[in-house]
Amino acid sequence: MGVGIEVRDLNAWYGSTHSLRDINLTMPANSATALIGPSGCGKSTFVRCLNRMHETNPSARVEGSVKVGDIDIYKDASPVEIRRRIGMVFQRPNPFPTMSIYDNVASGLKLNGFRNRKLLDEVVERSLKQAALWNEVKDDLKKKSGASLSGGQQQRLCIARALAVDPEVLLMDEPASALDPLSTSKIEDLIFQLKNEYTIVIVTHNMQQAARVAENTGFFLMGQLVEFASTNTIFTKPADKRTEDYITGRFG
Amino acid sequence: MSQPLSQIRPSKTNAWHRWASDHAITAISVLGTIVVLVPLVAVLFYLIYKGASSLNLAFFTHVPKPVGETGGGMANSIVGSAIILTLASAMGIPVGIAGGVYLAEYGAGTWLGAIIRFVADVLNGVPSIVMGIAGYSLIVVHQHHFSALAAGVTLGIMMIPTVTRTTEEMLLTVPHAIREAAYGLGVPRWRTILSISLRTAAPGIITGCMLAFARIAGETAPLLFTAFGSQFWPHSLNEPMAALPLQIFVYALSPYDEWHRLAWAGALVLISMIMISVGLVRYVTSRGQLKGGH
Numbered sequence: 407m408g409v410g411i412e413v414r415d416l417n418a419w420y421g422s423t424h425s426l427r428d429i430n431l432t433m434p435a436n437s438a439t440a441l442i443g444p445s446g447c448g449k450s451t452f453v454r455c456l457n458r459m460h461e462t463n464p465s466a467r468v469e470g471s472v473k474v475g476d477i478d479i480y481k482d483a484s485p486v487e488i489r490r491r492i493g494m495v496f497q498r499p500n501p502f503p504t505m506s507i508y509d510n511v512a513s514g515l516k517l518n519g520f521r522n523r524k525l526l527d528e529v530v531e532r533s534l535k536q537a538a539l540w541n542e543v544k545d546d547l548k549k550k551s552g553a554s555l556s557g558g559q560q561q562r563l564c565i566a567r568a569l570a571v572d573p574e575v576l577l578m579d580e581p582a583s584a585l586d587p588l589s590t591s592k593i594e595d596l597i598f599q600l601k602n603e604y605t606i607v608i609v610t611h612n613m614q615q616a617a618r619v620a621e622n623t624g625f626f627l628m629g630q631l632v633e634f635a636s637t638n639t640i641f642t643k644p645a646d647k648r649t650e651d652y653i654t655g656r657f658g
Numbered sequence: 659m660s661q662p663l664s665q666i667r668p669s670k671t672n673a674w675h676r677w678a679s680d681h682a683i684t685a686i687s688v689l690g691t692i693v694v695l696v697p698l699v700a701v702l703f704y705l706i707y708k709g710a711s712s713l714n715l716a717f718f719t720h721v722p723k724p725v726g727e728t729g730g731g732m733a734n735s736i737v738g739s740a741i742i743l744t745l746a747s748a749m750g751i752p753v754g755i756a757g758g759v760y761l762a763e764y765g766a767g768t769w770l771g772a773i774i775r776f777v778a779d780v781l782n783g784v785p786s787i788v789m790g791i792a793g794y795s796l797i798v799v800h801q802h803h804f805s806a807l808a809a810g811v812t813l814g815i816m817m818i819p820t821v822t823r824t825t826e827e828m829l830l831t832v833p834h835a836i837r838e839a840a841y842g843l844g845v846p847r848w849r850t851i852l853s854i855s856l857r858t859a860a861p862g863i864i865t866g867c868m869l870a871f872a873r874i875a876g877e878t879a880p881l882l883f884t885a886f887g888s889q890f891w892p893h894s895l896n897e898p899m900a901a902l903p904l905q906i907f908v909y910a911l912s913p914y915d916e917w918h919r920l921a922w923a924g925a926l927v928l929i930s931m932i933m934i935s936v937g938l939v940r941y942v943t944s945r946g947q948l949k950g951g952h
Contacts, residue, residue: 462841490844500835504857514843517853564839571843 408605409475409574410435411456416470418451418460425451427629429470433622438597438606440616440637443626444652449609452626453577456607457492458485474575490518493568493604497580499560501552501567507543510552510563514571529570537566538596558589565596569604576600578608582615594619613653617641625649702929709926712919717927722889722905725914732924734891738806738900739931741892742885743875745810750817750874751867755856757818758825758863763851775826782819789816790880797884804886806899812880817870824866828859864943868936875932878903902928 411433418426426448433439441449454460455468458479472479479488501510509516511530520526530547534540539562543555552563561581568576578597582590597606597619610616616623617637624634625646633640633649644650651657716731723730757774765771793812798804832855840850856863881887887904888897902924909921 457842459838459841462838485841486844486846488844489842494842496835496838496842498835500833500839502836502839502854502858504860513840514845517840517843517845517849567839567843 440620493573709922746813749814754821762829809885828862
């Protein structure tokens with residue numbers, strides 16, 4: 407089951423660049439939240455702060471608090487524990503090239519010391535089914551490399567891999583921006599189903615995509631969260647002039 | 659428009675020129691390949707021509723005979739070389755890979771990393787005879803006798819820079835996205851390096867190890883100061899030991915025709931040993947590769 411996310415006074419820096427300023431928002435459990443905004447506005451940095459991926463960059467710094475469920479991820483746990491509970495799907499599909507399809511999905515468990523073959527088999531099958539990839543790959547699970555799949559299949563493989571460790575939250579950083587329209591619609595269908603069980607945060611450049619999959623939408627501009635409201639409100643009667651300019655295509 | 663389009667579009671008038679340059683470049687590439695391959699193949703065939711006739715069972719099973727006696731072989735040198743090279747690889751490869759991991763994953767941009775990289779490059783260029791003298795004064799002098807151990811350590815040290823630098827280069831080619839994928843799954847950094855980065859870079863690292871191995875396998879100068887050579891079967895790592903390059907060196911300098919023939923055969927065996935071990939490693943590591951993988 408998913409958990410809610412509560413962000414308070416979040417600030418982030420890359421070196422001396424202040425890339426996120428005083429972000430406050432609450433994302434409800436078991437729903438999809440879309441983050442939109444022009445390139446370089448900080449939305450990717452923001453999701454990377456939600457699983458402490460931001461700090462893998464040596465010059466990065468974060469202040470403020472992020473509560474995922476009951477735990478404050480910057481106080482109560484190590485980055486490694488946090489990332490087990492908060493899955494991430496990246497912009498470009500990044501399956502492990504040396505691993506089979508099976509091993510890719512099982513990697514999160516295997517690399518953390520899981521060895522129970524029967525359980526791994528079950529998890530791999532369940533995750534691939536959840537990611538709507540099972541029927542396409544079930545005959546080549548251990549024969550083919552994850553890198554041999556098409557781009558859209560690779561991205562669903564990456565989603566299956568993230569789901570296999572049974573996270574509570576799924577962060578998606580423009581998961582469909584490198585894919586063709588058909589693969590994109592498959593990913594969107596997937597998000598639609600997955601949000602019943604997981605809390606999903608999705609960064610997107612595609613406003614129709616935000617409108618289709620997300621309950622709530624946040625608009626970022628120059629490191630600030632300009633507006634956060636239900637998707638319907640954002641797209642029909644935004645409170646802020648800048649939001650309106652952006653979604654009507656006047657800039658960005 | 660400042661540039662008429664007719665000038666930048668491909669035109670028929672340039673067709674001959676394009677055809678000619680295309681074929682010229684192809685011809686130069688083929689010629690270059692031939693120039694590189696001819697000496698290699700020539701050396702190999704000359705070795706077979708000169709050495710193959712002296713190869714017999716005795717060569718692989720007997721120790722050298724005294725001057726004047728016919729027959730005898732280099733069995734002790736073959737075994738000795740295998741022991742010394744195994745010793746060197748067992749030391750040089752793990753240390754070299756560990757060094758490469760440090761340079762690529764932890765030492766990037768640090769002064770310690772810069773120093774190690776510089777020292778490795780310098781060490782790579784040090785003449786092998788200097789490495790031999792270093793092994794002699796650091797180990798042999800303190801032990802008061804020559805030994806296979808001293809040879810193994812010296813050759814192992816000679817492997818380290820090549821292995822370290824290739825490991826570093828190969829790790830740096832592993833896309834950051836793949837590391838992030840592992841971090842995103844909650845895999846700790848050390849585990850990511852071992853199971854993801856090193857594994858992805860493995861083909862290149864293995865090539866580097868094989869290069870280092872092939873290089874030290876033919877080294878003679880360091881062995882003169884450390885293993886010293888012997889006419890007998892090896893009994894312990896802590897005593898002088900025969901090795902193929904040493905035996906070839908001694909026999910080739912001797913005035914006896916019989917020994918000259920054995921030296922040719924020894925050279926042929928040495929080259930074959932290197933080719934077989936490199937081929938074997940490549941075969942073993944390429945099994946279990948997946949369809950469409952890297």
